[in-house]
Amino acid sequence: MDPVHIIGAGVSGLGTAHFLAKRGIPSIIHEVGEHVGGRAACIRQGEHAFEIGGKNFSSAWPRFNAMLDEFGLTEFEDQHPGFHIVLNDQLVALEKSKTLNGDLRLASALGPRGALQFRNFLSYAKRNADRLNYSSGLIEQVEKQWDHATIDKHFTKKLCAGPLRLFSIIMGGAEPSELYPSLMMLFASGFGKGSHHAVAGGIGRFHDRLAEGKTIRFGSRVKQIMTYDGHVSGLMLEDEDGARMVPANRVISAVPAHVLRQLVTLPAYGRVALDSLRYFPLALINVVYDAPVFRDGVHSIMFEPGAPLGHCSANRLHSPHHVRFTMSGKAARDILDRSDAELVQIAEDSFSKRMPIDAKRLKVHVARHTGGICGYAPHFTQVKRDLLRAVETLQGLEVAGDYLEGHTMEGCLTSADLAVQRLLAPATRTSVAA
Ligand SMILES: Cc1cc2nc3c(=O)[nH]c(=O)nc-3n(C[C@H](O)[C@H](O)[C@H](O)COP(=O)(O)OP(=O)(O)OC[C@H]3O[C@@H](n4cnc5c(N)ncnc54)[C@H](O)[C@@H]3O)c2cc1C
Incomplete structure (x- = not known):
């Protein structure tokens, strides 16, 4: 059987190969880099595992948890129970459980109107948590009601400078003035759902298992998806042997x-859909210190608007000496091109204003994500319909990724599973007819 060619060995690509393998279908993954994991990669250096993107998962995610079971990965570490946000120049706790039950301290910092808006927003998300995802019709109702304006136009200034900025920065690496409420509703719906953990030893252990038995060609850049007469015909590749075309009739x-935008020519409505999806760049800095940096019950800090540092957390609850600084948001974008050393210094200076660092650096790892996190698009449900309709015009092509079912590892795996189902659907229909 001809293999399905997959472009990219991130969670979406590895997941795609996994769901194909479950059906006995071989695949070849083309990966431009030298390791798996993409924006959820785990770089190991000696005893340290530097997770440079996605790492935390929810116990409520069906596909991710089923795979953990299948791979026998049963040791987890708890994620921090909440965040501290800089609000009115103070560190205010935003704990998931307390916030959902109405936290008086937070309410007084937000003012009565902001507190009421936040409470109503969260309770809607909580009530409808199981139906708020990019496959349910409910998200379209949210889009219709809210997506005519960006987040900052709907809510009070204090709310946008505090908790909703936290949602925006984590959800899209962007400011409330750059994102739309449907995306935030999606984040809020996961806020109180399930418990959040990380894989002990790093997310790389999950990727290793997912990559086992798969054919992965590292250092292989796909330059173009070739088509002929409305059908995928091959891939133009560039690797150490130079540029060449490989025949392929099924590509995911x-x-x-x-990136996809540059690889294939879709009908105009599909190109418009792809263009409307926003990705905001960010840098992820891991620093291991010789002594705890977080203390006094603080594990994670979200900084104020205008700070070059978006947020940062202790890598794990029990490792307050390992800090993950995320430089995201508008002010961060102005400095992302500076050297690694400068970025680390800027991150530490911002942090020290809230909590002085009295420790020495032992290890530093800086990763830049030029595409960062997908910030989706207003009225995304229509965008997704246009995009999938455009992809459907090319027989043998399917798409998976963080821009389809939510930009979490679960969203990526869901998109991978659905892409495989769509790719195989016509063949099944033909064989039934035959
Ligand atoms: C800082 C940060 C924190 C995050 N935190 C979480 C979290 O805690 N939990 C969670 O669930 N999610 C989190 N996410 C989101 C999650 O990491 C991403 O949604 C997910 O990793 C995206 O995976 P992907 O496979 O779709 O894309 P990618 O990871 O980007 O994979 C695409 C792959 O394709 C390769 N590639 C690109 N172009 C080509 C080409 N032309 N030819 C061949 N190969 C190519 C790339 O090198 C890459 O390996 C976070 C993301 C970031 C950036």
């Missing part, structure tokens, strides 16, 4: 939307 793209 598992690269971000802005």
Whole structure:
């Protein structure tokens, strides 16, 4: 049987190969880099595991948890129970459980109107948590009601400078003035659902298992998806042997939307859909210190608007000496091109204003994500319909990625599973007819 060619060895690409293998279908993954994991990669250096993107998962995610079971990965570490946000120049706790039950301290910091808006927003998300995802019709209702304006136009200034900025920065690496409420509703719906953990030893252990038995060609950049007469015919590749074309009649793209845009020519409405998806760049800095940096019950800090540092957390609850600084948001974008050393210094300076660092650096790892996190698009449900309709015009092409079912590892796996189902659907229909 001809293998399915997959572009990209991130969670979406590895997941695609996994769901194909479950059906006995071979695949070849083309990966431009030298390791698996993409924006959820785990770089190991000696005893340290530097997770440079996605790492935390919810116990409420069906596909991710089923795979953990299948791979025998049963040791987890708890994620921090909440965040501290800089609000009115103070560190205010935003704990998931307390916030959902109405936290008086937070309410007084937000003011009565902001507190009421936040409470109503969260309770809607909580009530409808199981139906708020990019496959349910309910999200379309949210889009219709809210997506005519960005987040900052709907809520009070204090709310946008505090908790909703936290949602925006984590959800899209962007400011409330750059994102739309449907995306935030999606984040809020996961806020109180399930418990959040990380894989002990790092997310790399999950990727290793997912990559086992798969054919992965590292250092292989796909330059173009070739088509002939409305059908995929091959891939133009560039690797150490130079540029060449390999024949392929079934291809699943598992690269971000802005990369796919350059690889294939879709009908105009599909190009418009791809262009409307926003990705905001960010840098992720892991620093291991020789002594605890977080203390006094603080495990994670979200900084104020205008700070170059978006947020940062202790890598794990029990490792307050390992800090993950995320430089995201508008002010961060102005400095992302500076050297690694400068970024680390800026991150530490911002942090020290809230909590002085009295420790020495032992290890530093800086990763830049030029595409960052997908910030989706207003009225995304329509965008997704247009995009899938455009992809459907090319027989043998399917798409998976963080821009389809939510930009979490679960969202990526869901998109991978659905891409495989769509790719195989016509063949099944033909064989039934035959
Ligand atoms: C800082 C940060 C924190 C996050 N935290 C979480 C979290 O805690 N939990 C969670 O669930 N999610 C989190 N996410 C989101 C999650 O990491 C991403 O949604 C997910 O990793 C995206 O995976 P992907 O496979 O779709 O894309 P990618 O990971 O981008 O994979 C695409 C792959 O394709 C390769 N590629 C690109 N172009 C080509 C080409 N032309 N030819 C061949 N290969 C190519 C790339 O090198 C890459 O390996 C976070 C993301 C970031 C950035």
